[in-house]
Amino acid sequence: MSQVILDLQLACEDNTGLPEESQFQKWLDAVVPQFQEESEVTIRLVDTAESHELNLTYRGKDKPTNVLSFPFEAPPGYRTAAARRSDHLPPGG
Template sequence: MQALDLDLQIADSLAADAATLPTSDNFELWVAAALAGRKSEAELTVRLVDEQEIRELNATYRHQDKATNVLSFPADLPEHIDIPLLGDIIICPAVVAAEAQQQQKTLTAHWAHMVIHGTLHLLGYDHIEEQQAVAMEAIEIQLLAQLDYPNPYQCPH
């Protein structure tokens, strides 16, 4: 059994009122899916922010001055600190909603993808190089399929 301590923070005042946000149970399910077989216990924060906050974070840490869907900040703990802290996932609900509409995906499926994607980053997966991207995308596709969501990299017909 997996021990998961998920701190869900809704820092986006517009999103806080939105009925379109996933439930805390959804977030836990998606994070747990990404952790399964990879981590037996984990602590992390999922923070939902507005476009301005994610744009500032993206500009500061990735040098890209634009709002983005998800950012992951893995915990950088000294080796002698033995706690299961993975880090923080920052998600912008407005960007996720706009992308889901543009890509003709259900909002829930896109949320699931963003949470799984962000969690995999916290576990050390990346997609900078093509080989890494192929491996990470394959895991995402598999995890989403296990949760009955379609392949996020295939365009709907």
């Protein structure tokens, strides 16, 4: 069974009506492939002002948005789980 590590960041002033962290964890556990050993996901819920700022900075759009996603960028020298697994494959495999 896979393990999904959740980093939930609530960066908005009004958290009224937001699901509990356990609900986010259930959603992640339901969608992450079971063959994957371990995954890490950060979810950051922000207010309109931060959404606007991020959208302008990363997409050049001068307005708020409802969703932004960013790929993982490994720091220099960090080997991902996929890279470590490939070390055990035969050449060409």
